Amino acid sequence: xxxxxxxxxxxxxxxxxxxxxxxxxxxxxxxxxxxxxxxxxxxxxxxxxxxxxxxxxxxxxxxxxxxxxxxxxxxxxxxxxxxxxxxxxxxxxxxxxxxxxxxxxxxxxxxxxxxxxxxxxxxxxxxxxxxxxxxxxxxxxxxxxxxxxxxxxxxxxxxxxxxxxxxxxxxxxxxxxxxxxxxxxxxxxxxxxxxxxxxxxxxxxxxxxxxxxxxxxxxxxxxxxxxxxxxxxxxxxxxxxxx
Numbered sequence: 001x002x003x004x005x006x007x008x009x010x011x012x013x014x015x016x017x018x019x020x021x022x023x024x025x026x027x028x029x030x031x032x033x034x035x036x037x038x039x040x041x042x043x044x045x046x047x048x049x050x051x052x053x054x055x056x057x058x059x060x061x062x063x064x065x066x067x068x069x070x071x072x073x074x075x076x077x078x079x080x081x082x083x084x085x086x087x088x089x090x091x092x093x094x095x096x097x098x099x100x101x102x103x104x105x106x107x108x109x110x111x112x113x114x115x116x117x118x119x120x121x122x123x124x125x126x127x128x129x130x131x132x133x134x135x136x137x138x139x140x141x142x143x144x145x146x147x148x149x150x151x152x153x154x155x156x157x158x159x160x161x162x163x164x165x166x167x168x169x170x171x172x173x174x175x176x177x178x179x180x181x182x183x184x185x186x187x188x189x190x191x192x193x194x195x196x197x198x199x200x201x202x203x204x205x206x207x208x209x210x211x212x213x214x215x216x217x218x219x220x221x222x223x224x225x226x227x228x229x230x231x232x233x234x235x236x237x238x239x240x241x242x243x
Contacts, residue, residue: 001224002027005082007075009033009062009119010089012041014187015136018212019086022220024048024055031056031075033089054079062089062115063107072122084223085123087116087135090156092189094148105151112155113162120166120177129174132223133166135159136215137234139183142242145203160234167232176231178222183238185210205240 006023010016011032020030021044030048034041034057041057048055056078060071076082091111093104120133127133140153141160159179166177184200186192192201192209201208215237221227222235236242 001220004028004084004223005031005076005079006084006086006223007031007033007072007082007123008086008088009060009071009115011086012037012044012057014189015182015185015212015215016086016088017044018216019088019219020044020055021047021051022213022216023084023086023223024051024053026220026224027053028084028223029054029079031058031079033058033060033062033071035059035061062119063091063111065110065114065118068115068118069122072119072126076126081128082123082126083128083130084132084134085119085127086219086223087119087133087159089115090136092152094152096148097150100151108151108155112152113158116159117162120162124166124170124175127173127175130225130228131170131173131175132227133163133170133175133177134219134222135163135177135179136219137179137181139181139236139238139241141181142236142238163234164232171231174228176222176227178227178230178233178235180215180218180222181234181236181238181242182215183210183236183241185212185215187212203241204238205243208239210237210239
């Protein structure tokens with residue numbers, strides 16, 4: 001990753017923060033986006049800089065059609081280029097089917113699908129041969145273990161088709177596109193000691209939550225030179241949730 005520039009959307013915490021720090025440890029300059037929590041974003045930037053790389057925190061809402069693409073342009077302009085895009089920003093909205101409003105549908109699809117498409121489109125226009133687009137999906141695209149996940153699973157499943165199509169559109173330019181599906185991961189939004197953690201752990205073959213760096217390690221591999229012949233592929237980092 002030496003000399004490369006990456007953008008991680010939603011990089012102020014959880015999987016996004018772990019990914020940003022992992023890429024920086026590998027030698028990349030890294031920009032992250034955040035919506036809330038500037039202090040957390042600044043802390044990630046300090047971690048990137050502690051690794052000897054340039055870091056940049058950009059406030060950008062992936063649900064805003066203009067800001068989703070503009071974040072890519074700003075990152076590339078300020079850091080000089082763009083080699084890797086990690087589409088990590090997303091929203092999880094779970095609930096009974098009858099409780100979901102049209103506004104809920106618009107919000108989830110706006111962030112989880114439209115925002116990813118627009119960021120990927122903008123990144124593809126900036127990337128040279130060897131570029132990487134890596135999107136964070138979910139284990140619920142492989143297996144939905146219970147009710148309440150219709151809207152979320154639908155939005156993330158759309159990213160599988162987007163990834164495969166991007167691989168075809170960009171393969172001739174040597175740019176790859178892949179998607180990573182995390183299982184239950186210990187984050188602030190879904191802690192391993194939370195009220196629903198026991199049931200989630202039981203759904204995995206390993207019987208435990210993952211940690212953000214376990215997902216970040218897969219993203220870092222796909223971002224590197226060794227993964228140059230991998231594109232249009234899905235990777236589960238889910239503890240056997242789909243087994």
